[in-house]
Amino acid sequence: MNISQILNKIYPLPSETITEITKYIKEVKFEKGHILLRADKIERHLYFIKKGVVRAFAAQEENDITFWFGEEGETVLSMKSYVENQKSYENIELLENCELYELNIDHLRELFNKDIHIANWGRKLAEKELLKLEKRIILRELQSAKERYDELLKSTPSLLQRVQLKFIASYLGITPVSLSRIRKEK
Structure with a gap:
């Protein structure tokens, strides 16, 4: 999945806006087992999965608790860092060798102020993440x-x-x- 497809899946963007945001996105590769995001750290990047699988987990004394999986086309971020610029509570581990698109959150915040389409995209990203969380909680409880x-x-x-x-x-x-x-x- 290319970056334009992933971005547009979240919220359709004009081609000029795609061109502008992709100036700040780079492709990165990491090996299976790599911890992409760490708990108790303010995360400065968000990622989009081009290829591979990841899991979000909380480390516990006895066993880790896995609460999310991401595959191709998914966004990987700490909502706490993204929304409030605060330390993350989750770890993200790569379960396969992964190819990712990386975007610095500070650059994204700058773009929010310059382009209403990107600001709306960022709002839609947060809304979709909230809905995924709500679904996971409801399924787990009911x-x-x-x-x-x-x-x-x-x-x-x-x-x-x-x-x-x-x-x-x-x-x-x-x-x-x-x-x-x-x-x-x-």
Whole structure:
């Protein structure tokens, strides 16, 4: 997926605006296992996934808690750093070798003040991230583990081939043993 497609998926932009914003975007590559964003740090960049899979997690004493996966076309950012310029609470780990588009948040904020289309794009990005969070919370609270697994299969079936089952189990809020049971029932 190219950067224009990703940007326009969030909010359609005029070609002149795409040209302007892409002046500040660079392609970067990192290897599997790289921690892209770190908890307790103000993150200065946001990323768009060109190729690869990532996970967001919170480190706990016993086990990490995975609460989000991102694939091609997804945006990777700390909302706390993006919105309030404060320290992040999540870590983002690359689960595959990744090709990403990187954009400095300070440059983006400058563009917000220069171009109403980019300002609207930034608002739409925040709204979409909020809706994804709301969906995750509602599914976690209102659905059974089997229903959450079925929803994952329906919405992003490729994750099951690309992500370790221990991370899938953590995302679903269950143990790997429970996940195995649910998968056997299929």
